[in-house]
Amino acid sequence: MSKKDAKTIAAEEQEKDDPWRSGRARWNIRQFRRGRDRRWHFPGQQPDEVVRLVVRKHKIFLLRPAMPTIGLALALLLVIWASTRQPALGGVWLALEVIISLLMLAALGWFLWKDFLAWWLETYIITNKRIISSRGVFQPVRQQIEISKVNQVGIDQDSLISLLFSYGNVHLYLTGGDFIMKDVPAPRKVKDAIEGLSAEVKGSKKPEEKPLAPRDQDLTRVLEQLAKGKEVPKLQDADERYPLRHPDRVRGPRRTFGGPLHIPCDVHYASGEFTVEYIQRSRYVLYRNLALPLFFFICIPLLAIRVSQLIPATWYLVALIEVVLLLVMGLIYVNYVDDVYILTNRRIIDIQRRLIFLYEARVETEYKNIRDIKVTVSSVIERLLDIGNVYIETPGSSADIVLSTVDHPFLIQDKIYSIKGYKDRVDAISKENASKKELQTWFATVLATLEGKWLNYGTPNLQRLDYWSAVERASEFGLRVVAMGEDASYPDLPPGLVVRQNPPPGTVISQGGEIQVYLSKRL
Incomplete structure (x- = not known):
């Protein structure tokens, strides 16, 4: 049987066994099926692609x-x-x-x-190469994510019910974007499976081949110097000083709220997003809000000393009032600490929490939506204390953000402008560095190729050079010079010059070869 016939028979058998190819499943609404090999198969599956996991929304x-x-x-x-x-x-x-x-x-x-x-x-098909998300009946929608693009995986179980029934969101941080698998059962199992596949793909990836480089070290140094890229500026990461309490969860601010309760912030970061700075309101706000309850906390016991002589039971009421004032001052302090502004490398987030966990409000805007930033100072006292308000205006119906009563408002204004232009600066420098690297690779390849041609194809012309000059010239090409004798046929030339060479100039010769020369002789 010929090789062509064998391929034809194999293709026919595959068509008979595969309803996706033969057309028998043309009107089938199934997105995948289990084949005779007890493995999952789906339309468009690549020959070496294996389905590792099929996930749907939780049955709840x-x-x-x-x-x-x-x-x-x-x-x-x-x-x-x-x-x-x-x-x-x-x-x-x-x-x-x-x-x-x-x-x-x-x-x-x-x-x-x-x-x-x-x-x-609505299914998620996880293979050894990609994740395929499909949904819909008459207007099906299909999306695929390459496993090689997955940088990090996090899970989000933000309610007691999700913990009890073991479901949640799996957040994939990709190169250039994000993808969320919503409400899937056993999210930790899905996360471990994707991380294992990502490690396999990255481990099997072949390292990039080094480009050609000239053998001449001087040329190599010149090219490296010309291709030296500019240093890409980096923003500080404000979360470095906070411990990572839950590495498996979706990425977000590490700073917690509620004092010793360590309540996490309900903010989810996108791929590549991180915290640049946490901005707290000025301590002047804390002292101002504590002044009145602290005044009563000190004065009421002093007043009770006089009143207790007339009404002995006064101290019970005073103790109760003091406890209430302590609770009020504690809440004022916690509310002050939890009222924070977050500057990330992509957006500004204003978080306002009240009564520890009973109330939370959040306003945010991306830097690209900022129309103007203004600073106002309300009083002379605030001017002396370097305190003010930073107004961040956004276009249209988007809510403006006010960083109220913060220290060093003008520095904060400059900081926001700097972060806003950070991405453009990084993109410009990265583009320039990539162009330099590309040019370095191009020139290095050209020079290395030319060097190879010089060394392997062109015998240098040594005629009319004295012997030692000829030796020096040939050594530049990795060749040796051997004097075979003298020739008196050139009486007009001074003695000791090369008059004939073998092989002739331009002859193909490998590196390390020998050039035989004849020197002039005067009778």
């Missing part, structure tokens, strides 16, 4: 849309039970059973069509 999300069907089923059971208790109303019970059964079948059909089918088709 089917419970709410199924409630009408479940409720009608319970109502039907209740009517059946009631008909056994009151058989005299048999006609009424029968009518109710028929009506409820029809309603239940209608609700079940609607649930299967509207919710269950959408849940079944």
Whole structure:
């Protein structure tokens, strides 16, 4: 059997075994299937691609849309039970059973069509090469993410129910973007699987081949000097001084709230985003808010000393008031500490928390949306203390951000402008450095190729050179010179010059070869 016939038979057998290729599954709504080899297969699967995991949304999300069907089923059971208790109303019970059964079948059909089918088709197929997200019935949507682009994986379980039923979001931090697998069961298992595949892909990646370089060290040094890139500026990372409490979770600010409770901030960072600076309001705000309760805290006991002589029970009331004032001052302090502004390398976030965890408000804007930044100082005292307000104006209906009563407002204004232009500066420098590197590779390749041609193809011309000059010239090409004798056929030339050479100039000769020369001789 010829090789062509064998390939034809193998292709026909594959078509018979693969409904995705043969067309038998053309009207099938399945996104994948389990083949005869007990492995998952899907349309568009590459020859060496293996499905490692198939994930859908957690089944708990089917419970709410199924409630009408479940409720009608319970109502039907209740009517059946009631008909056994009151058989005299048999006609009424029968009518109710028929009506409820029809309603239940209608609700079940609607649930299967509207919710269950959408849940079944919304899948994440994780292979050894990519992650494929697909959803939709008549207008299917498919998206794929290469495993090689995954830089980091985090999980987000932000409610007690998600912890009890073990579901959550898996956040993929990609090169140039993000992708979130929402409400998947066992998110830690999914995270470990993706991280393992990412490590496999990166481990199997071949290292980049080094470009050619000239053998001449002087040329190499000149090229390296010309290709030396500018240093890319780096912003400080304000989270370096805070411990990473939950490395598996979605990335966000490491600073916690609520004092000893260590309540995490409900802010999720995108790929490549990090905290540049935390800005606290001026201590002047704390002292101003504490002044009045502290005044009463000191004065009430002093006043109670006089009143207690007339009313002995006064001290019980004073103790109660003092405890209340201590709680008030504690809340004032916690509210002050938790009222923070976060500057990341992409956006500004204003977080305002009240009563530890009972209230939280957040306003944010990206630097690209900033129209203007202004600083105002309300009073002479604030001017002397270098305190002011920083107004960040945004276009349209976007909410403006006010950094109220902060220290060194003009420095903060300059800092925001600097961060705003950081990305443009980094992009410009990175582009310039990449161009220099590309030119270095190009010139190094050209020079190395020319060196090879000089060394392997062109015998230098040594004629009319004295012997030692000829030796020096040939050594530059890695060749040796051997004097074979003298020739008196050139009486007009001074003695000792090369008059003939073998091989002639330009002849192909390998490095380390020998050039035979004849020197002039005067009779």
